[in-house]
Amino acid sequence: TKDYAGYEAWMVNATNADDDKHRRNVAEHAWNIAWNGFAGDWGGDYTAYNQKEKADAMAAFWTWFKAQRKWYDKGKDPWTFYDRSISFLTYRSGSKEDRDSLIEEALLYTKKLEDKGDANNKLAWISDRLRDRKVYDRALYIADQITDRPYAEYEKYEIYARQNEWEKAIARLKEIETMPNDKWKMQAMNERARIYREVLGKYDEAIKLYQLINQPP
8 A cells, every 4th residue: 555654653653663673673574575465466456457556566665665774774784674675676676776776785795794604695695686687797797706716606607507608607617616625516517417418408418427426317
């Protein structure tokens, strides 16, 4: 109904109006409902004939949700706001300008993280969102900032694979296979064998790889 004033009047009162944890819970509750509801036709409420109404409702939600950012900032939890906002703007509705601006902010945030593993996971997450929006050059640029090299090369493999650029994709997998990391090496070899078998029809090459890793399909 786009009645966010009514929603807040229902969920917020004088005792919790300045409680950032409660206000984040209010925002998260609304986000989860919007995320799931707008993924489809909201139980039949939206049809091919009222898609503008759905678009208006999604825009109203985003306008309200981005105003909740102060509660995430107050709770020192900016990443959750980036996660929810960029996801909604990528997969549901919103402007390219808002999405790109938040992605740049999120990218700067990762650079401040002392935990490099956490930073790498967040960089991969950002790269994946860009890949899904087909912003491939930017996705590759961000993937290349992952400090764990096998992880970075696998992200780049996924970006090339999404574009069906199989020669470049396979080159990334072969690069991983030369690295001293058994876990990533095995994953890369399995994936390369799968591509030969399921995508390119290079069955002899697939068989050789499966024999090498001793994991026949």
